[in-house]
Amino acid sequence: MPRRTATMLASTLILIALLCAGVLIKVPYSEMSPGPTVNTLGKVGGDPVLQITGHKTYETSGNLNMTTVRVTGADYNMNLIEAVYGWLGHDSVVVPHDTLYPDGKTEEQSTQENAEEFSQSQESAKVAALTELGIPVSSRVVVSTVLKDSPSQGELHAGDVIKAVDGTAVKQPEDVAKLVTKHKPGQDVTFTVIPAKTAAAAEKAGKEPEGTEKITITTEKAPKENRAIVGIQAGTDHTFPFEIDIKLADVGGPSAGLMFSLGIVDKLTPGQLTGGKFIAGTGTIDDKGKVGPIGGINMKLVGARDAGARYFLTPDDNCEAAASDTPDGLTLVRVKNIDDATKSLEKIRTGDAAGLPSCSTG
Known part of the structure; x- marks a missing residue:
C-alpha cells in the first residue's frame, strides 16, 4: 500500500475513533438556547393569554412578548461533541450542569419549583399592574407551606390567614419569622389565624375574611441552627376587585412577570400601549412593581430578535450582559420598575426613541 494512502487511511481511522470517543464521553454540562x-x-x-372579567377592557395592538429559554433536562447526559458544538455556536450556550440544577436537584423538583415561581409571578404581576393604575388590591399574610413532621402539621394549614403572633399584629410575611425566633426552642408561640376555609369562603363572596382562632404551637430547634421554628413558610395572598386570568401552559419561572x-x-x-409596535422583554416583578434580573438574557435576546421584536425591555441588573452581545436590529431599553417600562413604551409609541434609557457595557 502506498505511503500516502496508508497515511490517509490511518488519519481517517483516528478521526473516526475520536468522533466515537466524543459521542461516548459524557460531560457534566447542560445547554441553554432561545425558547x-x-x-x-x-x-x-385560541384562548387569550390575559382574560379580564368584571372590568372594562380596551382593544390592544402590537406585541408585548414575554421570552423564554429552552434548557436540556436534568437527566440528560451531554456528550463531548455536543458540548463543543454548543461552545462554538452563537445561538446557544453551554453551562455547567450544576448551574441549572444545583445540589443534585432532579428535573421533577426543578419543574415543581418553576411552576410555583410562575404562579407567584402571575400574582405579583396583577398586583403591580393594578397598583400602577391606582386600583386598590387587598392583601393579607397567609400560611404558604406547612412542613411535614413539623410542630405546625395538623395545627396550621396552607391558606390560613395569620393576623398576629403572640398578640403582635402581622403585616408582612417576614414578621412571622421575626416573632417566632424571639422564642427559644421548646417554648410556646400563639398564632391568631382565620382558618383557610373561612378565608376562601369570604374571598368567593367578595368580602374580607373574619372570625379568628388562637392556636398554640411548641417551637423546635432549627436544623443546624440554634433558633426556634414552627415549620411553616409565610406568604402573601391577595383579593382582586375583578378576575384576571393568565393562561399559558408549559412555561415556568418568574421572568415573565414584567x-x-x-x-x-x-x-x-x-x-x-405599544402603538402597534413589536416589543419584547423579560424581568421578574414584585408586588410594588420593582423589576428584577433573570437568567439566560442573551438567549432571550436572540429569541426576541428571531420573533421580530424591535425593542427589548431589559432589567437594569441584566443590562451590562445584554449590551455585550445585542443582536442586530434590537434596541435595548433599561427598566427598573413598571413605571419606567410604561414611560419607555410611551416614548416608543410617540417615536421618541432617542430619549429611551439604554444599556451599556460599563
Whole structure:
C-alpha cells in the first residue's frame, strides 16, 4: 500500500475513533438556547393569554412578548461533541450542569419549583399592574407551606390567614419569622389565624375574611441552627376587585412577570400601549412593581430578535450582559420598575426613541 494512502487511511481511522470517543464521553454540562416567545396581548391555542372579567377592557395592538429559554433536562447526559458544538455556536450556550440544577436537584423538583415561581409571578404581576393604575388590591399574610413532621402539621394549614403572633399584629410575611425566633426552642408561640376555609369562603363572596382562632404551637430547634421554628413558610395572598386570568401552559419561572403586568395595564387602559409596535422583554416583578434580573438574557435576546421584536425591555441588573452581545436590529431599553417600562413604551409609541434609557457595557 502506498505511503500516502496508508497515511490517509490511518488519519481517517483516528478521526473516526475520536468522533466515537466524543459521542461516548459524557460531560457534566447542560445547554441553554432561545425558547419560544409569546405575545401577552394575543392568544395561545385560541384562548387569550390575559382574560379580564368584571372590568372594562380596551382593544390592544402590537406585541408585548414575554421570552423564554429552552434548557436540556436534568437527566440528560451531554456528550463531548455536543458540548463543543454548543461552545462554538452563537445561538446557544453551554453551562455547567450544576448551574441549572444545583445540589443534585432532579428535573421533577426543578419543574415543581418553576411552576410555583410562575404562579407567584402571575400574582405579583396583577398586583403591580393594578397598583400602577391606582386600583386598590387587598392583601393579607397567609400560611404558604406547612412542613411535614413539623410542630405546625395538623395545627396550621396552607391558606390560613395569620393576623398576629403572640398578640403582635402581622403585616408582612417576614414578621412571622421575626416573632417566632424571639422564642427559644421548646417554648410556646400563639398564632391568631382565620382558618383557610373561612378565608376562601369570604374571598368567593367578595368580602374580607373574619372570625379568628388562637392556636398554640411548641417551637423546635432549627436544623443546624440554634433558633426556634414552627415549620411553616409565610406568604402573601391577595383579593382582586375583578378576575384576571393568565393562561399559558408549559412555561415556568418568574421572568415573565414584567410583561404580564404591562399586558394587564394595556388591556385596562384606553389607547394602545405599544402603538402597534413589536416589543419584547423579560424581568421578574414584585408586588410594588420593582423589576428584577433573570437568567439566560442573551438567549432571550436572540429569541426576541428571531420573533421580530424591535425593542427589548431589559432589567437594569441584566443590562451590562445584554449590551455585550445585542443582536442586530434590537434596541435595548433599561427598566427598573413598571413605571419606567410604561414611560419607555410611551416614548416608543410617540417615536421618541432617542430619549429611551439604554444599556451599556460599563
